[in-house]
Amino acid sequence: MASFQKYKTKDGYKWLYKYYSTVNPSTGKKKQTTKRGFNTKKEAQLDAGQTEQDLANGTFVEEAESLTFEEVYKQWLATHSPTIKPSTRKTEEYKFNKHILPNFGKLKIRDISKPYCQEIINRIAKELKTADAMKMYANQIFKYAVKMDIVLKNPMEHVVVPKNDSDFVVSESTEKRNYWEKHEIKQFLSILKEGQSFMDHVMFHLFIYTGARKGEILALHESDIDFKNKILTLNKTLYHENKAFSYQTSKTAASKRSISLDDVTLRLLRKWLTHNKERHLSEGMRTDSDSLLFARFDGTPLRMAYPNDRLNEIITKHNLHKITVHGLRHTHASLLFEAGANIKEVQERLGHSDIKMTMNIYTHVTKTVKEQTAQKFQKFLEL
Numbered sequence: 001m002a003s004f005q006k007y008k009t010k011d012g013y014k015w016l017y018k019y020y021s022t023v024n025p026s027t028g029k030k031k032q033t034t035k036r037g038f039n040t041k042k043e044a045q046l047d048a049g050q051t052e053q054d055l056a057n058g059t060f061v062e063e064a065e066s067l068t069f070e071e072v073y074k075q076w077l078a079t080h081s082p083t084i085k086p087s088t089r090k091t092e093e094y095k096f097n098k099h100i101l102p103n104f105g106k107l108k109i110r111d112i113s114k115p116y117c118q119e120i121i122n123r124i125a126k127e128l129k130t131a132d133a134m135k136m137y138a139n140q141i142f143k144y145a146v147k148m149d150i151v152l153k154n155p156m157e158h159v160v161v162p163k164n165d166s167d168f169v170v171s172e173s174t175e176k177r178n179y180w181e182k183h184e185i186k187q188f189l190s191i192l193k194e195g196q197s198f199m200d201h202v203m204f205h206l207f208i209y210t211g212a213r214k215g216e217i218l219a220l221h222e223s224d225i226d227f228k229n230k231i232l233t234l235n236k237t238l239y240h241e242n243k244a245f246s247y248q249t250s251k252t253a254a255s256k257r258s259i260s261l262d263d264v265t266l267r268l269l270r271k272w273l274t275h276n277k278e279r280h281l282s283e284g285m286r287t288d289s290d291s292l293l294f295a296r297f298d299g300t301p302l303r304m305a306y307p308n309d310r311l312n313e314i315i316t317k318h319n320l321h322k323i324t325v326h327g328l329r330h331t332h333a334s335l336l337f338e339a340g341a342n343i344k345e346v347q348e349r350l351g352h353s354d355i356k357m358t359m360n361i362y363t364h365v366t367k368t369v370k371e372q373t374a375q376k377f378q379k380f381l382e383l
């Protein structure tokens with residue numbers, strides 16, 4: 001029979017229960033285990049009843065009894081890691097080490113209760129806006145544990161991610177705009193032509209005119225440009241780790257795409273390639289038949305932070321509205337909408353696998369588009 005006990009935590013009182021599981025072969029005695037984190041004694045009693053039933057039915061897994069969450073996480077990681085890109089793996093491992101393992105890692109996975117999971121997600125939600133993602137990551141480990149018969153049920157399955165009071169309050173301040181409007185783009189392009197290096201001019205021109213991701217732009221080679229058919233192929237992305245670089249496949253199947261180029265961009269690219277080849281010849285450098293479009297003096301890729309640094313410098317020097325490099329991608333999408341492109345066209349050009357991502361940009365379109373919408377409605381009624 002299980003025994004129940006009330007205990008104090010920093011978030012108030014909780015309940016635990018102790019029970020005897022299987023027999024330790026070395027001592028001949030049953031092993032005592034504690035399961036904690038219940039809000040009420042009734043919750044603890046219900047869970048204890050399920051545990052006793054598992055023991056009676058022989059469905060209690062002996063080998064899994066002592067496994068910690070972290071040990072199961074490592075099992076999952078060994079299977080999961082080979083299926084994802086190194087950049088994705090690095091991001092996921094950081095999130096687990098920062099937010100998930102400190103709360104779950106040392107606990108025996110069989111002893112983690114539904115109330116404890118809810119308590120942790122409540123706490124994370126107060127600290128982070130990405131509590132949904134944290135729940136999703138932790139949930140993967142519990143789902144793996146169920147699949148491997150380490151636990152019978154997933155305690156994270158029905159956990160609810162709470163919202164903060166601020167989510168229900170309309171803010172008086174306007175949302176920070178991470179894109180430029182048409183007149184701001186024209187000003188920026190003028191600055192590029194007049195006072196920046198030719199490489200920076202071409203690089204930022206491509207950001208604005210293609211909407212490509214930073215890693216895609218920095219991974220571009222000469223062979224990715226089809227001047228005859230006016231096409232740019234985006235099928236890889238630059239990745240840096242431990243001072244080494246590599247080219248990874250595109251983010252998703254939708255990210256592998258070919259997009260059309262306008263005549264102004266094609267002329268600028270021709271001029272840039274000619275400039276590069278002339279510079280290499282004048283300096284006695286060997287010319288690669290398929291070199292990087294943007295590279296350091298020795299031909300290696302630029303730092304991933306290079307576009308960020310240069311954009312921030314230009315914005316600060318010329319007192320421009322502050323946006324990020326990713327904001328240039330947002331800008332491209334917003335101006336496409338302003339020019340009359342439909343949502344499907346923008347989705348395909350940006351390489352969004354989920355149209356919801358494109359819709360999120362559409363909800364933040366420029367002031368001009370919103371004004372045009374009102375004018376269209378008025379004109380329609382006047383017909």
